[in-house]
Amino acid sequence: MNKFIIEDLSIRYSDGAESLKNVSMQIPANAITVIFGPAGGGKSTLLRVLNRLNDLADVVHVSGKVQILDKNGNALDILHPQTDVTALRRRVSMVFARPIVLPMSIRENLTYGLKTAGERNKERLEEAVERSLKQAALWDEVKDRLDTPAAALSGGQQQRLCLARSLAMEPEVILLDEPTSGLDPISTNKVEASLQELKQNYTIVMAPHSVQQAARIADQAAFFLQGELIEYAPGRVIFLTPQDKRTEDYIEGRFG
């Protein structure tokens, strides 16, 4: 089942740089889809389209269609001007490369969004804290110090806290833009392992921080080069037998 249907999407920034050119692809639900390629290829732009973060960027031209489907197959037109962006972003959550923790306790970091959205029930808030920390593989490390400042956590823990904060809101989709770029291999491992668990219940779209990471975790992988979708295939196919020479050259480290 598909989560997103992207049809002929083109985006151009005000500096004339065309960031996406006629991209059409379908992103499956309950799977990890990896968007990879050299810098400036359109990976982040595509991620940002999916929850309309591009509204804040200097975009002068957008054409094409992007839809998100719910469990029953009902489609919402993401780019439509009438679309409720706040509601969309509750469904489609984003974790950035640099962990941005709020200057509060670990617990408050997790309940902040829910409280803002009107949740006052203490039990439900506690339940969300524990569930989201467990899903992000952080619970065992912080359960005894939930009321200490989140800023005191290590980089890897902070990143997992950001992931947990997204999960606390129970979105349908998690977008991750190089979520492990600043992390050591052990923390990277933990984040990747939790993503593998999370895909049972969530749709994950990720720009990986390396081709190797892309190969490790991708169910589906899309190679972007200068705004074009060059190749889109299951990970087990694209990393062993890529069909396009440009994909092969990139994953073998000939450029990029």
Place this chain on the structure above:
Amino acid sequence: MMTRATLDRKLSQLLDEILILDSMVETATQEAIRALKQHDLEAARRIYRDDALINARRFELEKDCMITIATQQPIMATDLRLVASILEVVAELERMGDYAKGIARICLRIGNQPHIKPLIDIPRMGEIAVDMLHRAVGAFVARDAELARQIPKDDDQVDALYDQVYRELVMIMFKDPSTVDQANLLMWAAHNLERMADRVTNICERTIYVVTGEMQEIDISDDEIKPNNA
């Protein structure tokens, strides 16, 4: 990001090493057949002993592959398929070296007894098999899938010669049971060469895999398996 130049240099070194291993195997095979034909027991002893060099070289190459994997991480696409296939090809070459050693042993077992038949077809099998091997390793190193597809066709000639040798030896044994010992040994020599040509096909399959990513068995001949008395 890996340094591409280092990896490229390592890969071409590995391919050079394969060419060396291949020429050792080719020479051992040719020499073993010559020794068999000419009752050259000294040469046979040397080939028998020198198989250890082929084995050592294979292990060296395998170790080199593992070091390349560990240090240069050729973990994608053609790089990965190539290194994995090199491991496979060196194993094939080493087994072919064992066949040459087997022929040398047969030569020693026959010793100075006169041959029960003139040795013509067995050397011919050897020539074709060695030629196939030479071209197959060339195709592998050059990553020439087209050439690799052609080579296994020649296996039919080797198989036909093997059948001929087999029939002939059976007739000889039939007529004169005192030839059974030597006939049996010659049958093994022919069998070794027949197997060698089969293994060449495996190398060709690897070449096609490296180039295209497709893992498929090459169907050499469509001959059906018939009962022996047919």
